[in-house]
Amino acid sequence: MGPLAGIRVIELAGIGPGPFCAMMLADMGAEVIRVERSSRVPAEFPDTPSSDMTNRGRQSIGVDLKNPEGVETVLRMLESADILIEGFRPGVTERMGLGPDVCLDRNPALVYGRMTGWGQDGPYAHAAGHDINYIALSGVLSMIGRAGEAPTPPLNLVGDFGGGGMYLAFGVLAGVISARSTGVGQVVDAAMVDGAASLATMFATLRSVGMHRDERGVNMLDGGAHFYDVYQCSDGEYVSIGSIEAQFYQELLDTLGLDPADLPNQMDRSQWPALKEKFADIFRSKTRDEWCALMEHTDICFAPVLNPSEAPSHPHNAERGTFIEINGVSQPAPAPRFSATPAATPSAPPHPGQNTDDALAAFGFAADEIVALRASGSVA
Numbered sequence: 001m002g003p004l005a006g007i008r009v010i011e012l013a014g015i016g017p018g019p020f021c022a023m024m025l026a027d028m029g030a031e032v033i034r035v036e037r038s039s040r041v042p043a044e045f046p047d048t049p050s051s052d053m054t055n056r057g058r059q060s061i062g063v064d065l066k067n068p069e070g071v072e073t074v075l076r077m078l079e080s081a082d083i084l085i086e087g088f089r090p091g092v093t094e095r096m097g098l099g100p101d102v103c104l105d106r107n108p109a110l111v112y113g114r115m116t117g118w119g120q121d122g123p124y125a126h127a128a129g130h131d132i133n134y135i136a137l138s139g140v141l142s143m144i145g146r147a148g149e150a151p152t153p154p155l156n157l158v159g160d161f162g163g164g165g166m167y168l169a170f171g172v173l174a175g176v177i178s179a180r181s182t183g184v185g186q187v188v189d190a191a192m193v194d195g196a197a198s199l200a201t202m203f204a205t206l207r208s209v210g211m212h213r214d215e216r217g218v219n220m221l222d223g224g225a226h227f228y229d230v231y232q233c234s235d236g237e238y239v240s241i242g243s244i245e246a247q248f249y250q251e252l253l254d255t256l257g258l259d260p261a262d263l264p265n266q267m268d269r270s271q272w273p274a275l276k277e278k279f280a281d282i283f284r285s286k287t288r289d290e291w292c293a294l295m296e297h298t299d300i301c302f303a304p305v306l307n308p309s310e311a312p313s314h315p316h317n318a319e320r321g322t323f324i325e326i327n328g329v330s331q332p333a334p335a336p337r338f339s340a341t342p343a344a345t346p347s348a349p350p351h352p353g354q355n356t357d358d359a360l361a362a363f364g365f366a367a368d369e370i371v372a373l374r375a376s377g378s379v380a
Contacts, residue, residue, distance in 0.1 A: 001344040002029020002334075007176065008081040010035060010074065011058070012098070013352070016131075016156070017164030017192065018087030018115045019054040024169045025083070026057030027334035027343055033359050034350075035074060038064040038380035041353030049348035053331045057346030061360065062353025062380030069378035071097045077363045079107050082179070083172045087115040090125050100187045110185040111175035115168050117159070119191030131159035131192065138163070138196035143203065147217030147224065163195025218269070220244070226275035227252065227266065230305055231283035239283065239291050242301035252300045256282050353380050 007030040011022040019034075026032040034055060041062035064070040075098070078084060084103060086093050093099050100112045117134045118124040124137070135141045135158045136151075145152040168190035179185045206212035211220075218224040227243040243252040249266050253259070256279070264271035283291065288304050295302035306314060312323035312330050324333040327348045334343040356379055360370050373379045 001342065002027070003338050003341040003343075004028040004030040004173075005341070007031065007083065009033070009083040009085065010077055010081045012074075012084070012086040012088070012093070013037065013040075013060075014087030014115070016087070017160045017168065018085055019052070020161050020165035021113070021115065021168040021172075022058065022085055023054045023056060023346075024165065025172075027346055028338075029341070029343060030083075031362075032058035033077065033355075033363075034058055034060045035065075036060055036062050036352035038062040038070070038353065038377070041356075041380035042351060045351050045354050049327050050351050051329075052349050053326075053329070055349035056326060056331075058350070059355035059359045060350040060352055061356040064378055064380070065096050065098070067376070067378045068097070069373060069376055073360070073365075073373060073378060074098060075103065075106050076365075077360075078103050078110060080363060081107065081110065082176050083111045083113060085113045085115065085168065085172070090114075090116065090120045104185055104187075108185055109179045109183055111172050111179055111188060112185065113168050113172040113175075113188045113190065115164060115190050115192075117164075117192045119194060120189045131156035131164075134159040134163070134192040135196045138193045138200070140196045140200050142214070143200070143212075143216060143222060145216045145222075147215070149217070151216065158199065159192040159196050163197075163199055164190065164192040167195035167198070218272075224269075224272060226272050226279050229276065229279075231280055233286060233288045233291060234284055235287040235289075237288035238305035239288055239295070240303050240305055241279075244301070248299050248301050251298060255294055255298070255300060258282075356380065 004025060007025065009022060009025050009030050009032040011018065011032055011034045013019075013034050013036045022032050022034065063073055065074070086098075103112055104110055114120060116125075117129040117131075118127065132141065132153050135154075140158055141151045141153070143151075144154055168188065171188040171190050175186055175188050203212055207214075213219055216222060220228055223229050227241060227249055230238045230240050232238055241252065243249040246266070250260065253263070263275065291302075292304050311317055317323060321333055323330055324345060325331075326346060334346065337343075357370055360373075360379070361367070365373075370379070
């Protein structure tokens with residue numbers, strides 16, 4: 001089930017954005033085989049699934065990638081695969097014997113997806129880094145935070161998952177479309193610094209026309225505006241307001257009991273700090289639930305700020321099935337949704353090497369070959 005049914009993906013196990021990309025592909029129906037190092041395969045598999053939700057929806061095999069027979073096993077699997085995903089530093093897979101030249105020689109239509117922070121070249125290419133570093137270099141981190149304060153790391157969503165995993169998923173699927181029409185595969189160089197920069201394209205536009213300053217926390221969309229921010233309620237909880245358009249702003253003022261005739265123009269930036277204080281005083285007069293009763297289902301552009309424990313049970317999320325349970329564990333459902341080829345509920349994440357025999361058999365390995373590979377230590 002799912003729009004990617006029939007797509008075969010080999011994922012060389014890594015952390016963060018690579019597994020997230022593989023999860024997205026698996027959520028949409030692709031057959032994804034995660035290749036774990038044999039040293040990570042436990043002697044016995046626990047009765048409960050792995051706890052890493054980003055590894056859901058796929059099988060896992062254990063392979064000794066320092067063993068030539070192990071490398072050959074992966075290359076043989078790639079002969080019938082559409083996509084390979086790897087997230088090592090530049091040059092690592094080449095040293096393994098699984099670089100792009102070798103893999104594309106075995107399967108000329110293969111799409112070879114490479115996930116790094118800095119990219120395959122450039123002065124930083126071989127340096128270690130994390131999400132915070134990649135979004136810093138892209139110019140994005142400098143834009144996030146309150147006025148007069150240091151930049152605020154937005155978890156690791158912008159680099160690892162937005163600019164990284166999602167761009168890699170987009171890239172390898174674009175590569176598959178090209179390969180299916182041309183018969184020629186290629187390498188996809190997905191760098192988090194590139195993806196984070198791309199995510200900020202709209203702000204490049206706003207800066208070019210003078211609508212966004214480099215100073216943090218003074219702009220319309222970064223918490224500088226009184227009509228686009230979060231406000232604390234009397235119970236210590238928060239609500240979010242995004243009343244940008246004039247008609248939405250008017251409805252907000254009506255609900256807050258404010259007369260626009262008594263206020264400065266909405267877009268007068270010099271008055272935003274004072275108006276934020278006025279709004280903050282009003283929002284502190286009621287609880288979050290009381291504001292929900294007044295503002296939900298209106299055009300104010302309002303939503304309560306929910307924590308991760310609250311979000312799954314909110315009536316909107318519950319009705320849409322935005323969160324699902326897999327083996328009793330609540331987690332985000334596959335997204336987006338398709339009318340003709342809906343995605344199935346993903347299987348629970350496997351433990352490293354849990355599906356070695358079944359996965360190899362599906363790729364054409366005979367039972368005696370699998371026994372021989374295990375005996376040689378090539379697979380676990």
